[in-house]
Amino acid sequence: MRAQPKASHFIDxxxxxxxAGKAFESRYAATGEVIAKLHSATPAIIDQAMASAVRAQQExxxxxxxxxARVLRRAADIIRVRNExxxxxxxxxxxxxxxxxxxxxxSSGADSxxxxxxxxxxxxxxxxxxxxxxxxxxxxxxxxxxGIGAWNYPTQIACWKAAPALACGNxxxxxxxxxxxxxxxxxxxxxxxxxxxxxxxxxxxxFGDVGAALATxxxxxxxxxxxxxxxxxKVYAAAASGMRHVTMELGGKSPLVVFxxxxxxxxxxxxxxxxxxxxxxxxxxxxxxxxxxxxLEKFLTRLAERTKAIRLGDPLDPDTHLGPLISEGQRExxxxxIEKGKAEGARLVIGGGVPGGExxxxxSYIEPTxxxxxxxxxxxxxxxxxxxxxxxxxxxxxxxxxxxxNGTEFGLAAGLFTKDISRAHRVAGRLAAGxxxxxxxxxxxxxxxxxxxxxxxxxxxxGRAAMEFYSQVKxxxxxxxxxxxxx
Ligand code: NAD
Numbered sequence: 001m002r003a004q005p006k007a008s009h010f011i012d013x014x015x016x017x018x019x020a021g022k023a024f025e026s027r028y029a030a031t032g033e034v035i036a037k038l039h040s041a042t043p044a045i046i047d048q049a050m051a052s053a054v055r056a057q058q059e060x061x062x063x064x065x066x067x068x069a070r071v072l073r074r075a076a077d078i079i080r081v082r083n084e085x086x087x088x089x090x091x092x093x094x095x096x097x098x099x100x101x102x103x104x105x106x107s108s109g110a111d112s113x114x115x116x117x118x119x120x121x122x123x124x125x126x127x128x129x130x131x132x133x134x135x136x137x138x139x140x141x142x143x144x145x146x147g148i149g150a151w152n153y154p155t156q157i158a159c160w161k162a163a164p165a166l167a168c169g170n171x172x173x174x175x176x177x178x179x180x181x182x183x184x185x186x187x188x189x190x191x192x193x194x195x196x197x198x199x200x201x202x203x204x205x206x207f208g209d210v211g212a213a214l215a216t217x218x219x220x221x222x223x224x225x226x227x228x229x230x231x232x233x234k235v236y237a238a239a240a241s242g243m244r245h246v247t248m249e250l251g252g253k254s255p256l257v258v259f260x261x262x263x264x265x266x267x268x269x270x271x272x273x274x275x276x277x278x279x280x281x282x283x284x285x286x287x288x289x290x291x292x293x294x295x296l297e298k299f300l301t302r303l304a305e306r307t308k309a310i311r312l313g314d315p316l317d318p319d320t321h322l323g324p325l326i327s328e329g330q331r332e333x334x335x336x337x338i339e340k341g342k343a344e345g346a347r348l349v350i351g352g353g354v355p356g357g358e359x360x361x362x363x364s365y366i367e368p369t370x371x372x373x374x375x376x377x378x379x380x381x382x383x384x385x386x387x388x389x390x391x392x393x394x395x396x397x398x399x400x401x402x403x404x405x406n407g408t409e410f411g412l413a414a415g416l417f418t419k420d421i422s423r424a425h426r427v428a429g430r431l432a433a434g435x436x437x438x439x440x441x442x443x444x445x446x447x448x449x450x451x452x453x454x455x456x457x458x459x460x461x462x463g464r465a466a467m468e469f470y471s472q473v474k475x476x477x478x479x480x481x482x483x484x485x486x487x
Pocket of ligand 1 (some may be wrong): 148211212226231386
């Protein structure tokens with residue numbers, strides 16, 4: 001098996017196996033080949049991981065900030081040196097094209113560790129003068145944070161959670177998605193090589209039941225989940241039982257608005273990246289593309305031309321643009337939405353099927369698909385599909401499109417294309433989303449906060465904002481005179 005790890009879990013600086021845990025397989029989505037066999041964590045493994053993290057956190061929190069920063073920075077450097085091997089593993093784990101993973105996965109994880117290493121070294125509070133007293137605040141770590149990942153960006157998700165958590169002086173126990181168990185193990189190895197205390201970043205495998213056990217473990221101070229809205233509801237509720245902190249990075253059905261004065265090629269490029277990158281398996285995708293009526297047919301004609309040129313194929317071939325979906329189950333789900341789109345009256349512009357031929361026979365491939373004449377009430381305009389399916393909706397006026405764009409329970413992201421600078425900021429201000437892109441789409445550099453509003457989540461990853469979600473404020477009040485007591 002070409003990606004078999006030494007053991008399923010990584011705890012206290014070493015690989016650990018417990019064959020009593022439920023066995024499961026990891027498959028390469030492009031061929032269906034089994035690339036690793038693993039075991040889900042038993043309660044004993046979970047306790048071992050948590051106890052080791054508690055120990056490591058106490059040691060880590062006593063280090064100088066600059067010493068912690070150095071470990072994160074070294075980990076970033078190691079990731080960059082190994083980018084090629086890590087990207088190949090990411091491609092095997094997810095089926096995403098190597099063209100993408102070489103530039104968007106381990107490398108963005110390294111950016112995150114590098115940037116948060118600087119935050120680790122500069123974390124400070126404030127001083128508040130109070131006349132005959134003063135107060136100061138310190139940001140303290142929470143303790144052991146649990147990270148639970150989705151399957152679309154296994155390395156990036158692990159790094160986006162670990163970097164701010166560790167920078168604030170916490171330890172992390174991370175559970176990858178059962179669909180993509182491999183990449184986080186490599187990150188755990190790298191932290192040890194970078195000089196982290198054993199147990200600072202442990203990885204345990206498993207399904208939702210393992211996630212649930214971690215979320216309610218007595219030693220868990222915080223849960224950070226990347227996943228769907230229904231899972232978010234369960235994890236948020238479970239965490240609340242122990243008054244634990246949470247970050248919820250959940251799903252979306254984000255609007256991308258194209259006004260008639262937009263640069264058409266840029267708008268189409270943004271819409272394609274925001275629907276087809278990672279074979280459409282991105283939470284912040286702009287899957288409801290609202291196009292102003294006067295440019296609609298021109299937009300659709302050019303969009304179809306450019307979509308036709310997308311190369312599907314072997315994800316390990318550097319010329320391939322799109323690999324398969326994560327699994328056969330996901331393909332069935334996406335095909336179900338395509339059928340619903342047709343049945344409910346949307347116009348299929350391009351795609352909509354499964355590519356034929358030997359090269360695609362065993363993988364969960366699907367054609368990049370565009371629907372036009374989509375209306376707000378159609379299932380494909382309301383539910384998160386998580387596949388390469390773009391819905392194009394027509395609109396007339398600015399007020400109308402804002403109301404329709406906001407008419408969803410989700411609020412992760414939004415985008416708009418226009419050359420009118422006043423309109424750009426006006427509309428960005430009125431779109432209900434955690435992040436809004438103007439004249440681009442889906443860029444998430446580590447420097448800027450990322451996260452959702454409404455059902456799309458709570459808390460922020462990246463940017464200085466993330467530090468607030470992995471630390472708590474302590475206030476110290478200092479008297480400068482005597483105690484003035486009437487008693
Ligand atoms: P999912 O909700 O099925 O699973 C996410 C993780 O939660 C997995 O590791 C799973 O094992 C675990 N889990 C499931 N039930 C649990 C429970 N009861 N308690 C604790 N953990 C549990 O999501 P998925 O299918 O892996 O990923 C796709 C979803 O993730 C999409 O909705 C997508 O939008 C979302 N996502 C969001 C972001 C973001 O940053 N906002 C990023 C990527 C993916």
